[in-house]
Amino acid sequence: MIASIRSEWLKLRTTAVPWVLAVIAAAVTGLLIVTVFVNGGRGPAGGPGGGPDQRLGTGAVLHTTQQLRNLAGAGISADLFALLLGVLCVTTEFRHKTVTLSLLVNPHRPRMVAAKIVTTALLSIVLAVILLAVTVTGGGIALSAQGGSFTNLLHQVPAVAPGMIVVFALFGVLGVGVGSLITNQVAALIVCLGWFLIVEQIIQGIWNGTTRWLPTGAAAAAANVTRGRGVHVALFNWWEGSLLMLAYGLAFAFLGSAILMRRDVT
Amino acid sequence: MPAAIEVRGLCKQFGTVKAVVDLDFEVSSGRVTGFLGPNGSGKTTTLRILLGLVSSNAGVATFNGRRYLDLDDPVHHVGSVLEATSFHPTRRAEDHLKTVALAAGIPAGRVAETLELVGLSDVARRRVGKFSLGMRQRLQLATALLGDPEVLILDEPSNGLDPQGIQWLRSFIRHQASLGHAVLVSSHLLAEMEETVDDVVIVSQGRLVLQTTLLDLANRSGSSSGLRIRSPELDRLGSLLEGIPVAYRQVASDTLVIDRATPEWFGPFAAKNQIVLYEVTHERSSLEDVFLDLTQGYEAPVPGAPA
Ligand SMILES: Nc1ncnc2c1ncn2[C@@H]1O[C@H](COP(=O)(O)OP(=O)(O)OP(=O)(O)O)[C@@H](O)[C@H]1O
Ligand SMILES: [Mg+2]
Numbered sequence: 192m193i194a195s196i197r198s199e200w201l202k203l204r205t206t207a208v209p210w211v212l213a214v215i216a217a218a219v220t221g222l223l224i225v226t227v228f229v230n231g232g233r234g235p236a237g238g239p240g241g242g243p244d245q246r247l248g249t250g251a252v253l254h255t256t257q258q259l260r261n262l263a264g265a266g267i268s269a270d271l272f273a274l275l276l277g278v279l280c281v282t283t284e285f286r287h288k289t290v291t292l293s294l295l296v297n298p299h300r301p302r303m304v305a306a307k308i309v310t311t312a313l314l315s316i317v318l319a320v321i322l323l324a325v326t327v328t329g330g331g332i333a334l335s336a337q338g339g340s341f342t343n344l345l346h347q348v349p350a351v352a353p354g355m356i357v358v359f360a361l362f363g364v365l366g367v368g369v370g371s372l373i374t375n376q377v378a379a380l381i382v383c384l385g386w387f388l389i390v391e392q393i394i395q396g397i398w399n400g401t402t403r404w405l406p407t408g409a410a411a412a413a414a415n416v417t418r419g420r421g422v423h424v425a426l427f428n429w430w431e432g433s434l435l436m437l438a439y440g441l442a443f444a445f446l447g448s449a450i451l452m453r454r455d456v457t
Numbered sequence: 458m459p460a461a462i463e464v465r466g467l468c469k470q471f472g473t474v475k476a477v478v479d480l481d482f483e484v485s486s487g488r489v490t491g492f493l494g495p496n497g498s499g500k501t502t503t504l505r506i507l508l509g510l511v512s513s514n515a516g517v518a519t520f521n522g523r524r525y526l527d528l529d530d531p532v533h534h535v536g537s538v539l540e541a542t543s544f545h546p547t548r549r550a551e552d553h554l555k556t557v558a559l560a561a562g563i564p565a566g567r568v569a570e571t572l573e574l575v576g577l578s579d580v581a582r583r584r585v586g587k588f589s590l591g592m593r594q595r596l597q598l599a600t601a602l603l604g605d606p607e608v609l610i611l612d613e614p615s616n617g618l619d620p621q622g623i624q625w626l627r628s629f630i631r632h633q634a635s636l637g638h639a640v641l642v643s644s645h646l647l648a649e650m651e652e653t654v655d656d657v658v659i660v661s662q663g664r665l666v667l668q669t670t671l672l673d674l675a676n677r678s679g680s681s682s683g684l685r686i687r688s689p690e691l692d693r694l695g696s697l698l699e700g701i702p703v704a705y706r707q708v709a710s711d712t713l714v715i716d717r718a719t720p721e722w723f724g725p726f727a728a729k730n731q732i733v734l735y736e737v738t739h740e741r742s743s744l745e746d747v748f749l750d751l752t753q754g755y756e757a758p759v760p761g762a763p764a
């Protein structure tokens with residue numbers, strides 16, 4: 192398995208995929224930091240687990256624990272990039288037909304999917320750590336400039352880091368699952384973005400109370416490992432949410448593997 | 458002992474297209490087997506079934522009695538070059554090989570070795586997207602050789618190779634066979650394979666037409682040679698030929714063809730009968746003609762051709 196993971200990582204890093212995703216995710220996180228400051232410490236709008244409204248006047252120094260947590264955990268809003276990493280890890284191989292070679296080396300298809308799941312989960316954790324570093328550095332500099340306390344921000348990292356790591360890893364797993372089910376790259380990307388940006392909003396609008404069962408709701412719950420993102424009565428608790436996310440990811444991966452087993456690679 | 462490659466009763470249907478129909482053949486170690494057939498005759502499909510990439514509807518395809526999917530370390534047993542190129546364009550040649558080496562537990566040194574073997578050492582660090590067709594083909598061969606397999610499956614490997622490349626490929630293939638490896642090479646041109654193969658498996662429309670040795674095929678072509686004779690005295694020649702057991706036919710006002718005749722027989726015959734001759738041509742049908750004959754009638758209709 193370790194050999195397969197190293198091979199998967201080599202395959203990924205010799206494409207633009209992980210680098211482009213990391214750069215865009217870092218840029219998005221940077222923008223969110225700015226948003227946090229402009230909103231005076233309110234969580235980034237739309238991001239899962241946005242904290243309760245604690246709006247201060249614009250330009251006021253962030254100082255409450257919740258404000259600092261929202262700042263430290265701003266990267267969580269870029270969790271969809273872990274999903275994209277998983278999707279691209281699979282669909283790039285189909286797009287360039289390198290899957291033929293991958294299957295010649297390892298003809299056991301579910302094992303190939305499993306290797307991609309583990310690799311993507313690990314890389315997603317690395318992405319979470321990178322984004323944490325971006326928020327701490329960027330947010331820390333901005334905070335210090337306003338006369339806030341960098342140390343206090345640093346102290347909030349242990350509160351938000353576990354949630355981010357869990358959510359990123361789980362989104363990575365889900366991405367591989369979706370990618371192995373929908374191997375066409377463009378179709379898979381459209382389905383993912385369509386689902387998370389449009390369909391989920393519509394479902395939540397029509398059936399109130401479904402939120403906790405949807406992937407975004409489950410992810411938001413999973414992010415609360417340390418209750419670092421505030422408590423949401425409408426959501427599951429963190430481990431329930433994590434299990435639900437994992438169940439989604441594995442369900443797609445199983446379904447994808449089963450269909451892949453029967454698919455002719457021509 | 459089971460054959461290096463064995464195909465038994467193989468069938469594959471894509472929708473309504475019968476790509477492979479009840480196909481049987483064997484490939485022995487230490488020999489080069491040409492897998493020949495016109496476009497769309499099911500060669501690629503058969504090879505992909507062998508390699509576990511495409512499922513079959515019936516039949517078995519095995520290496521030493523085991524399916525590809527059941528081989529413990531497939532790239533150490535079977536090396537393959539398939540038709541559709543599968544490279545990521547931004548990946549460097551070296552890294553392309555390393556992805557396989559890593560996954561299959563092949564030592565890193567082998568990567569440089571195989572690049573050297575196919576003559577790509579100078580471009581090892583170049584991105585494959587910038588490679589020419591022939592360079593890609595060489596890289597595919599290098600990939601197939603990484604695990605030093607005892608069976609090689611090559612689907613139209615000479616695609617895109619220049620004359621030197623084809624020459625090199627021939628000697629490479631012969632060398633592999635001399636090491637005792639089994640080589641199965643597909644092609645739609647027999648002429649291209651004449652100097653390389655020991656055995657031939659000829660397919661058409663997914664069915665086996667003939668499995669035999671190249672020698673036997675060559676004998677068949679020798680036996681179907683004939684003489685083409687141009688003469689102003691065809692009428693007299695014709696009546697003389699009536700008296701002996703040969704088949705002949707007139708093909709133009711002054712030309713006739715005598716089947717299975719040799720100049721050694723016809724020369725004295727014409728002299729004795731004092732026939733004026735303008736031209737005598739010994740026509741040997743080439744291997745290619747035999748191949749065309751064998752696959753004729755099976756041939757897929759050419760799109761746009763008059764029915
Ligand atoms: N994935 C597929 N879906 C549908 N039909 C297919 C598929 N792959 C092959 N076929 C059909 O199966 C038949 C055999 O094709 P195949 O590629 O095996 O022929 P081939 O002998 O390799 O031809 P060529 O010499 O052109 O490479 C053709 O009629 C082809 O259209
Ligand atoms: Mg083919």
